[in-house]
Every structure is written in C-alpha cells, then in structure tokens.
Amino acid sequence: MMHCPHLTPDNQCEVACQLAGCRVQTTPTACNACQNNDNPCAINVVTIGMALVNKKRRKQDVTELEALLRNYMPDEDPMPATLKMSSYRPGPGNELKKMIAWFAKPSETCNCETRVDTMNDWGAEGCRRNIDTIVDWLLEEAHARGLPHGRFTATVARSLVNTAIRKYERKFPEGAPEPDQDDPEDEFDR
Known part of the structure; x- marks a missing residue:
C-alpha cells in the first residue's frame, strides 16, 4: 500500500x-x-x-x-x-465466478450475484461445509439454462468449487479477509 x-x-x-x-x-x-x-x-x-x-x-x-x-x-x-x-471483494464465490464466466454469464433471472456474495461471506471453510448446497446451485442453473445437469456434471461442479476455494486460499494465505475487503485483482467495471 x-x-x-x-x-x-x-x-x-x-x-x-x-x-x-x-x-x-x-x-x-x-x-x-x-x-x-x-x-x-x-x-x-x-x-x-x-x-x-x-x-x-x-x-x-x-x-x-x-x-x-x-x-x-x-x-x-x-x-x-x-x-x-464483486469487483471489490475477494472470496471463493468470485473465484468460481471467474472460472465459469467464459460459458455462464449471470442472467436477469438468476441468483448468481447473491450466491457469489454468500460464498464470499462463507469464506473457504464455509464453502467446504456448504459444498453440497453450492453444487446444487450450479446444477439448478445448468438445468435452467438447458445445460447438462446429471451426476457427471455434479462431479465436475464439485471439482470446480474445490478449485475455486484453493485458488482463493492461495491468493489470501493469511485467511479470509473481512466481508468488505477488496479484491486486488478486480477493478471498477465501466
């Protein structure tokens, strides 16, 4: 700083x-x-x-x-x-959002941003405890968008969530920042 x-x-x-x-x-x-x-x-x-x-x-x-x-x-x-x-706040939710952004953009009817914020609030350990809920969210969105949403997709979704958690932990090894801490990699959307 x-x-x-x-x-x-x-x-x-x-x-x-x-x-x-x-x-x-x-x-x-x-x-x-x-x-x-x-x-x-x-x-x-x-x-x-x-x-x-x-x-x-x-x-x-x-x-x-x-x-x-x-x-x-x-x-x-x-x-x-x-x-x-999301441009100012780090967390596993933002990491997952970045990972899937190339094929899954938030829509007007989805709860994506709220769920990203929830995952960020939970932090790494909270996301691990709630991984089944997160996977269900991903499968629900896949179903709503007409994408595959079976057992194989659930396995891939679980892997993505675990990867997002690990990426977040590598970026913030001291532990979860406070809920309003900024993400140094993101900037103002304009």
Missing part, C-alpha cells in the same frame, strides 16, 4: 469509510488510482466509488453518493455503467 494519511494500518480508507458510514477496505490498485487522481488522498472518483459499492452491497440508499459521483466524473460519461461489489 501507499503512504496516505487516511489509510489505517488494517487497510481501511478513512475517506471512503466516512462517505459510506461503514468500514471500507482498500487495495493497492484502489490506492494507486486514488494517488494518481487530480484530488489524491481525498474525496475523488475512487473513494466515492468504494463508498458507493459498499453501501449498495448493504442495500442502503446511494442517491446522495451517486449525485456526488456525477460531480466528480468527467463530462463525457457522468455515471459508470456498473458498480459491482
């Missing part, structure tokens, strides 16, 4: 925390973007975006933050197209 007067020892961005009214973890990528902003280490597109994403994840009103963000965005595009918490 960079040196910033608003960065706590446990990687909380105090600026984003104040805007969101809750704890907001940051990442080296977010810190670099903030440092390179015209208004570094202060209220800017990066800190507002982190606050906005955290409030959305908590299903809180974001009207004020969206209006504030519009004021800080360049004139050509007043608002990002999407602000997804």
